[in-house]
Amino acid sequence: MTETPDDIVLSLRDVKKTFGPIVAIKQMQLDVRRGRVHTLLGENGAGKSTLMKILAGVQPATEGTILLDGTPFAPKSPQEAAKHGLAIVFQELSLVNTLTVAENILANREPNRFGFISDRKLIERAETLVRELGLPIDVRARVGDLSIAQRQLVEIAKGLSHDAQIVILDEPTSSLSDAEAEILFKIIGRLTEAGKAVIYISHRMEEIMRLSDDITVMRDGAYVATLEKNETSIDALIALMVGRQMNEIYPPRIGEEPGDDVAPVLEVEHLSSGRAFVDVSFSVRPGEILGFFGLVGAGRSDVMKALFGMRWYEGTIRLDGKEVDLKDPSEAIRHGIGFVTENRKEEGLVLAHSLRNNITMAALGGVSSGGFLSRHRERQRAEEESTRLGVRTASIETIAGTLSGGNQQKVVLAKWLMTRPRVLILDEPTRGVDVGAKFEIYRIIRQLAAEGTAIIMVSSELPEVLGMSSRVAIMSRKHLQAIAPRADLTPERVMSFATGQNK
Amino acid sequence: MTETTVYKADPMATLKTMMRQYGGIFLALVVLCVIFSLANPRFMSVANLMNILQQVAVIAIAAFGMTWVILLGEIDLSVGSIIAVAGMVGAQVIGLGWGFVPALMLTLVSGILMGALNGVLTAKLLLPSFIVTVATMSIFRGMVSLPTNGAPAMIMDPTWTAIGAKSFIGVPIIIWIVIGLFIANHILLSKTTFGRKTYLTGGNREAALYSGIKVDRMKILIFMISGLMASISGILLSSRLYSAQTNAGMSYELDAIAAAVLGGTSLSGGTGSMIGTLIGALIIGALNNGMNMLSVPYFYQLIVKGLVILLAVWLDVRSKRRKV
Amino acid sequence: MTETTVYKADPMATLKTMMRQYGGIFLALVVLCVIFSLANPRFMSVANLMNILQQVAVIAIAAFGMTWVILLGEIDLSVGSIIAVAGMVGAQVIGLGWGFVPALMLTLVSGILMGALNGVLTAKLLLPSFIVTVATMSIFRGMVSLPTNGAPAMIMDPTWTAIGAKSFIGVPIIIWIVIGLFIANHILLSKTTFGRKTYLTGGNREAALYSGIKVDRMKILIFMISGLMASISGILLSSRLYSAQTNAGMSYELDAIAAAVLGGTSLSGGTGSMIGTLIGALIIGALNNGMNMLSVPYFYQLIVKGLVILLAVWLDVRSKRRKV
């Protein structure tokens, strides 16, 4: 580590954090410098968020020293951290849905006199802040009415509303589309220009290479190395992070593309659902991966929900050429559709239950007879799927909520593989997942396709869509703009469809 | 998810929001009043309306306290027992000859302390408030009977009994107290940082913690408010009855909860308002009074009361859903 | 988050898990029994233990039903009223001279129907179950008084009253029924897909919905189970009393909830077990009986009962926290 003591604003030495018997952070070192973006890189569960929560005063460190401007620093509350010039944008959305944007941004710091809130000043101040940051949000809107991406922007505004010298951003782009991410990158640029230090966490390598000045890699709660961006490469970073070499993020397809003579398993014609999406038609063949690209809010998730019986629709859905009426998810599952939803914590997992319960939950019929669960069969099938997907866990009795994000995602996948779906819908399957786990998920998707599963993969990450799909469907503003074979598409062409410029 | 809590300065907007926000439940109240007036014209007389307000005072005030607790996502089932203890504390202190003001003070303090006990057990021992307050409901109910061995205690203090019996500019003192407490609670909830913290904590505990709100302290304070409100209810009830009854306030907690929920306070926390609770309490009061006026037999009253609660909540849920 | 629901086949492992899972609460029961036996040796006599079981039967069975409802993240406050209605339906049908079997069937059906009403209102009209069952509590309580105008109804049928009075191989029939229902509920909950779906739905409603579980149907079915269990409680109660009382089962819902929560069922849904509930009910029963045996005056009983509930839940929460 190069010693440039003058501009080091924050430095961590031998920081350790345990939760009872669980060691989340073993030994962490970090030097953060003024006017630079310092990225923390590590697999899911490496301890990045935990470290940031220590800095933000949400949790105390178990051991170790933190020096802020050379003086020991151990914030006991988020307010104390804020007072010392630390601002944080949390990974998990920490907003109150029932309150307005302004009320959330200035939560617990409302302009008041003798405890009486001035609503006028509150809105003014929030509006000023949002305008300065250049965010397209109405501060009077209720957070619960906003889309996930907009909520993420509110979270960012909330974090940046403190006048801080160190700004921590924990996966701020995980649910942003490129347009919104660009706004954020501009904000980060302005912060560093003003001499502030930024600690940045993300799993998107392209973005890391573009933004960072320094990069610190963590593995299993321990410090691995700190590198200057200019001295390293994506491949080198990945190798440090996962502890092995990885040549290709997108594994090659296994076997041949299904030919035009193969009959589609799923055909969708003129599907509409109010204003959620309009006149969507497409089809998927067995063994094919159909990518669904679009900016956040394009309406892709709602199309998928309709296909899964979670949303009313007009139009026709055919499976194996026969028209079906998908009234509810159980109907969809009966017809062989599986759906990995975009929000694994809310719609995917029962966090307080074991992996076994989660893996078998959509296919209980297969592990029971006469309504009675077969313990043995259940355990066996759950083990099978868990091993097949390489879920990293001590046992299938582990509680799902204690797994890292990538592993949780694999559990959701395992749940759907148990149903032996013919059509598998994946909505943002790698959101918030580290590169190593991403690769494994891609490998699984390839494997499934090779076995003849028709796959619909919704994603907002262009490289992922282009790297994996046989064909790509592009949606913009609730309409399907184009469907084309991967070979006919360039990133520029896809983006022009997605932004609605190319008709 | 679908309810709104909007803070606007513009009075017209406020009125509009109110109609939008309380439309369903407000409508239910109006419909109820119209039906009762048609059936018995005396229902709408000034005397009877004051009657209703007086009768509903005890529930309404307890419901104000309950609204805070529910907004935080908690519940307080000990309210009915606190009402009884408060009356008994007042009666005993007066019985000692210490006079009105000490009796009043000690009664309020006893309510606050009982609330603080609920709050500390919930916040510090991390027990669910439902079970904590089921337990303290039993404990407080047992305690109330200790001084008199279960007998009611007469209250002879003229100031104490005046609260329930006298009027001020033609309006019973009890009604002034309800109005005063409503305004105080409403302002504290909707205009101050403390109220905002309550919404934040009830809406998302994690988020509140991250924003530096001392969630534990909020819990304790809010159970103290509930205890305080219940003890005021207890004072009113005992002054209306000229005595402290050991079975006073029995199952009033359910009426208080019903008033708050009728008024749109969500049991999962984070949404609700004092205005809603007041309307909810008025519905319950108008219902009881109106059915007595119509000589509806007791058992049918129970049935009708249940049906009206269902209808009102359904109207409310429906009107809120339509907006989205 | 910290509770576990583990399903093991290996009996030794089961025992170990049980101790780990119910350690706190089981300990509380044992300590209670030891204290009472030391104070009065008759407490541990076979006759008295049967006594306790019989006395706790009505609460325990209602608590089995309540456990289902709470596991789903809902609540059923109408249980006490259903207990009363069930007894009255039985008494009326017997009064008509239709005999035991039709009376039994109609009573059970009435319980299921009342539960279904709660379920439909909760699932289909999207009303919170707390308020739905507060309302139906009032409605059912009103209905129970209609046939007799509030008076109790005698039950003369010898088979009906035999349930509460007779024994089979030296053990009262009531105890057999409790054991049978415990086993049935335990198996249904822990060994079948229906039970699993209940845990999953209570654990995360959205995820259950997306996994093809018909959440609405689950809700309705489970409120029906609760109604059925309450009606069985009502049968036992009325057969023990030889009569259907219109105020039967008043506030038993709170005891049933307390039993379930004491037994580790989380009010937010998704975790809990029938074994826990049974232990919880036994604690309540042992407490009531033991304090009678020690001649504890009534008001002190209320206080002690509250304190023991607090202590037991605290022990339980603490023992679970330590493990993590």
Add this chain to the structure above:
Amino acid sequence: DGIGASLLTQQHPFYIELANAMKAEASEKNVPLEISIANQDLSKQLADVEDFIVKGVDVIVISPVDSQGVLPAIMKAKNAGIKVLTVDVPAKGVDVTSYIGTDNYAGGVKAGKLMAEVLDGKGKVAIIDYPTVQSVVARVEGFKKALEAYPDIEIVAQQTGITRAEALAVAQNMLQAHPDITGIFGFGDDAALAAAVAVKSQGLQDQVKVIGFDGMEEARNAVDNDPVMVGVIQQFPDQMGKQAVDTAIKVMNGEDVPAEQPIEPGVYTGK
């Protein structure tokens, strides 16, 4: 050994006086006495009796929560060879060793006659009742029966007001609906005292007369001092309690006791 007493409630002065009289007599006569409170729950009363049986008392004194529903408790005691006395409320469908209690129907008749007297044989009367308690039902029946003899007295309202707070609201509401009410009969002291408060709060103290039942100290004081409270039917729980313990002792000594020991209610209309 000794006496076990299962009382209906402990939150009513009548029962407190009854319990106190029993305790005083028992300690005077040096007999062990245990009291448990059923809290108006028949199931708890049955459990209390079962617990007495296990503990092995010689005599059980019951004031039944319900005269029919108490049957299994009495049967259990009798089957265990324990003699049973009932106080205040009789048991139906089963013989007990002795019943000591007020004749509620007769008391109701007395109340009706008193009402007719103070109203000069004409007027409008309201009743506050508690329809799930038979002793109250008997009082109200007696009251109505007595008024049948006065065609000019009309019963215009009958509503349920169990606790004092409920009775207050009910009385107020009845007076709103029928401002020409001239008499109110409360099923117990609580109901009557609450009605008197309601009458004064509506400013009708010169028009309405209130009659109660039970005649505990608070109500008798009210009759003495409050012109609205014109009278109260008086029960004598002190006598009842003393007699119950004395009877129990006689039973324990194997003496014969009368099957019924009625205690005549009095009419209290002031000093």
